[in-house]
Amino acid sequence: MKPFITGLVLTYNGARLLAECLDSLAFCDRVIVVDSFSTDATEAIARKSGAVFIPHAWDGPAAQFRFALGLFEEEYPTDWVISLDQDEQCTPELREAFLNAVKSAEGDPSCGNLAGFYVPRRSWYYNRFLLHSGWYPDELLRCFRRGKMRVEVSGAHYSFHPLGETRRLSGDIVHYPYASFREHLDKINSYAQQGAAELEAKGVRGGVAKGLAHGFGRFLRLYVLKRGFLDGRAGFINAVHGAFYAFLKYVRIGEGGWGKPYSLDSRRSSGQ
Secondary structure, eight states, rough: OOOOEEEEEEEEOOTTHHHHHHTTTTTEEEEEEEEEOOOOSHHHHHHHTTTTTEEEOOOOHHHHHHHHTTTTTTTSSSSEEEEEETEEEEEHHHHHHHHHHHHHHHHGGGTTEEEEEOEOOOOOTEEEEEEEEOOOSSEEEEEEESSSEEEETTTTTEEEEEESSEEEOSEEEEEEEOOSSSHHHHHHHHHHHHHHHHHTTTTOOOOHHHHHHHHHHHHHHHIIOOGGGGGHHHHHHHHHHHHHHHHHHHHHHTTTTTTOOOOOHHHHTTTO
16 A cells, blocks of 8 residues: 655744745645644645644644644554655655655565654755755754654754664755844844853853854854855855854853843942
8 A cells, every 4th residue: 555644844933935845745645734823824824735734832842743743643644754844845856755765665574664764954045055064964854654753852952863774865855944144143042042051051151252262163163174165155154153153152151140230339339
């Protein structure tokens, strides 16, 4: 029998690229959108595409994925899952590679312990897809058997971990993470705040000197060691933003003095 394939997309205010994302999953037997109560046109776009739309309150990425994967156990059974973010698309090359791989795996007894497939992701930044800078191939476990994958979270990031053997597929997921520099800076701000809190909880000390050192080190790693210079202007801008993130993370450690009541006495004691 032909294996049943479900496309899975988690959304929140994803109207910008959701139609393209869902269109790229049209080869699936079913597409499920688990939405965190969006306020834009996300629901209308999902329903128009024919996707199953399920609202569920957000409690972090790991919890949301665990809820979504739980749907496959009883209510929406499936054999295989291909998961995309709302700003990603499955290329035709990846679609064909995935369908062929799943068909072969289902008919091969030696693939009984196969959990899934890692696929490369190609991300657009500023004016091009970054093929260096540490952004590519960015292999992710996005095609997997039901029950053969667990979700883990570390700080602001989540990751998929296979419960069995894995292989790699050709063809890319294409990713359009930011619509502007402002969006990137908003994300940097959020990640830097979370990163500072995690470092402070571990007893790590921060400061301007540490921030500058880590920022400079990150710029060198992205632009030189990861060959970001081959990505042209986009690679340079990305490396600068990466350095700014590292700087912010360390200068924010121990910033608890901000927001204290301000008085004339405090001005005199601080020499202002």
